[in-house]
Amino acid sequence: MKDLLKYTYLLDLKKISENTERLWERYQEILDDKKSTWEDLNEARAILFFLGHIFVEEIALGSLEKRVKFVRPAISLDNFLLAVDRKDAAVLKKYKNNKKFAKLRDFYLIVKGIKNRKKGEWYLDEKRFIKIYRKKQPRNYF
Amino acid sequence: MKRLIQGKAFIARSERDYYNINKPIILVARNTHPDIVIAIKKIKAIVTEVDNRLCHAAIISREYGIPLLMGVENATKNFKTGDEVMVDFNSKTICKIK
Numbered sequence: 001m002k003d004l005l006k007y008t009y010l011l012d013l014k015k016i017s018e019n020t021e022r023l024w025e026r027y028q029e030i031l032d033d034k035k036s037t038w039e040d041l042n043e044a045r046a047i048l049f050f051l052g053h054i055f056v057e058e059i060a061l062g063s064l065e066k067r068v069k070f071v072r073p074a075i076s077l078d079n080f081l082l083a084v085d086r087k088d089a090a091v092l093k094k095y096k097n098n099k100k101f102a103k104l105r106d107f108y109l110i111v112k113g114i115k116n117r118k119k120g121e122w123y124l125d126e127k128r129f130i131k132i133y134r135k136k137q138p139r140n141y142f
Numbered sequence: 143m144k145r146l147i148q149g150k151a152f153i154a155r156s157e158r159d160y161y162n163i164n165k166p167i168i169l170v171a172r173n174t175h176p177d178i179v180i181a182i183k184k185i186k187a188i189v190t191e192v193d194n195r196l197c198h199a200a201i202i203s204r205e206y207g208i209p210l211l212m213g214v215e216n217a218t219k220n221f222k223t224g225d226e227v228m229v230d231f232n233s234k235t236i237c238k239i240k
Contacts, residue, residue, distance in 0.1 A: 057197060061194065078195070081195060081204055086204060086205065115198050118177075
């Protein structure tokens, strides 16, 4: 998680992608392993909260808010997000050869990939996680 | 974008609820879920309790051009499915009209 934050600071897209996949794989490994301990499941809980909420809605959003200000011609974050999500041809054409715009767009697409990740019935396999987590919860848990 | 949208509220609490949307509605949820796409054509507007430009509802709203009102506290508790509601995007409010 620290590495993901570091590579987000660096905006190293390859490493960001690798680290999100690594976290996802570890999360799945914990859920798949019947021998996972209560401690393991809390690691999975940490990954779920970090990847599903903190990274996408706090860290990535903050990174986009900060960096979009460096794009020229200037574009607001809302207009940037709208242009990418709506595939707005006029705006995308305007920034076609803009490296900063392209890099932020690719970063945002990685983030969107997490937001749209569904496994099992729920977003980020959350239903399976909750089921296993409750089952393993110690009686003296508080 | 329309500044006032009126319609029947539909409260979505789980991903399965999206499969029960069979007529045009105003979706009210804490946040949305990827399964929303199966009912997307019947959603006139989305109202969420969460408020974040990268939350799932915000992304879906931009992608499909569906009006979105975020940050409505207790929306899923204050309204129930079938309520006739009006969403006012100027004042950023939703109210029951019947």
